[in-house]
Amino acid sequence: LEFAEQASWLAFNDYEAKLMEERTGRSPKQLTEMVKGVIVTRGGEGSVIYTPEREYRIPTAPTGCLVDPTGCGDAYRAGLLYGLMHGMDWDVTGRIAALMGAIKIEQAGTQNHSFELDEFHIRFRDSFGFTFA
Structure with missing residues (x-):
């Protein structure tokens, strides 16, 4: 998590986001306690942008x-x-x-x-x- 603490935003594909959660125990939403936004791309299903305030579903x-x-x-x-x-x-x-x-x-x-x-x-x-x- 040391690298995340130095970032403003984190961007992952869905596989990377799952791997990050497995290794750190923190969901993308929980990571927003450390950064301004966490972006997760989901291929043909669009993407999700998590911020401390809300979640944006992007088609x-x-x-x-x-x-x-x-x-x-x-x-x-x-x-x-x-x-x-x-x-x-x-x-x-x-x-x-x-x-x-x-x-x-x-x-x-x-x-x-x-x-x-x-x-x-x-x-x-x-x-x-x-x-x-």
């Missing part, structure tokens, strides 16, 4: 086709960092992250995807029914 973003999941976690985390850096709330930040993962899974390889910011905003609106600034 997946629709995808056109499933090509290659390699790098989706990294793309998701890039979305998290974008939202956090821009002071967005967890609902928006989680959905940005989810859409980043969806865009990545539609492309082969880990660095072969790109998009324009305007396209991203349109797809975000179409996916989640609202916009962000």
Whole structure:
């Protein structure tokens, strides 16, 4: 837990979160006693963001086709960092992250995807029914 005490946020996939709980005896929610947020991705089931105040259930973003999941976690985390850096709330930040993962899974390889910011905003609106600034 020493590393967790030095972090602001922790991000795990579901396997890593279970392993962390088995080894430390602390659930993701309990870890929020030490950090601002714990993010757990659950593949096709979306993600959950735990904060000391509440739990956010983040849906997946629709995808056109499933090509290659390699790098989706990294793309998701890039979305998290974008939202956090821009002071967005967890609902928006989680959905940005989810859409980043969806865009990545539609492309082969880990660095072969790109998009324009305007396209991203349109797809975000179409996916989640609202916009962000």
